[in-house]
Amino acid sequence: MKTLWNLRLLTAFAVSAVTAVPAALAQDADWTPLSSREFQFSVSFCSAPSKDPASVDTKGDLTATLNLFKAITDNYMCLVALADYNRKPDVEQELKLNETNFINAIKGTLGTSRRTEFVSRGEKLPALTFTYEMDPDFIGKAIVIIKGARVYMLVFAYHKNKDYTASVGKFLNSFQITN
Numbered sequence: 502m503k504t505l506w507n508l509r510l511l512t513a514f515a516v517s518a519v520t521a522v523p524a525a526l527a528q529d530a531d532w533t534p535l536s537s538r539e540f541q542f543s544v545s546f547c548s549a550p551s552k553d554p555a556s557v558d559t560k561g562d563l564t565a566t567l568n569l570f571k572a573i574t575d576n577y578m579c580l581v582a583l584a585d586y587n588r589k590p591d592v593e594q595e596l597k598l599n600e601t602n603f604i605n606a607i608k609g610t611l612g613t614s615r616r617t618e619f620v621s622r623g624e625k626l627p628a629l630t631f632t633y634e635m636d637p638d639f640i641g642k643a644i645v646i647i648k649g650a651r652v653y654m655l656v657f658a659y660h661k662n663k664d665y666t667a668s669v670g671k672f673l674n675s676f677q678i679t680n
Contacts, residue, residue, distance in 0.1 A: 577659035609635035
């Protein structure tokens with residue numbers, strides 16, 4: 502069964518990357534911390550983030566409540582997407598479907614992919630980290646993390662003719678699950 506949230510959420514990602522607004526280089530980014538008590542995470546965004554309205558998708562007995570936080574510029578973007586399901590997903594299937602659906606939604610090419618663990622407050626959570634390329638000239642890195650019935654997906658994308666390696670690391674490494 503395809504994960505519901507990926508198609509809508511990741512289509513929004515692809516459109517957002519095309520309609521970005523001007524900004525400074527990532528190394529001079531206006532890093533903006535965000536802490537969400539409601540969604541139980543904190544992270545530093547590469548510029549001031551915005552939140553899309555929540556949406557709910559239902560297919561049969563599976564329901565997902567979807568939320569998206571994003572910061573977008575001409576040169577790079579970072580986002581945190583999360584889906585709250587009405588039941589725990591199959592971990593391995595969910596991780597792989599998120600990767601596959603993301604690559605398909607952006608019409609991209611998968612680079613590296615590695616099954617990992619995300620350590621949160623001493624708890625080891627299942628995670629998948631992958632890199633990708635997408636037209637016209639973007640590359641990026643993403644991580645999918647599952648905690649119970651919640652799935653977090655962090656994405657950083659940038660023009661491949663620039664070096665934003667430090668910014669990718671700063672964004673992904675700043676993410677914490679706070680519960």
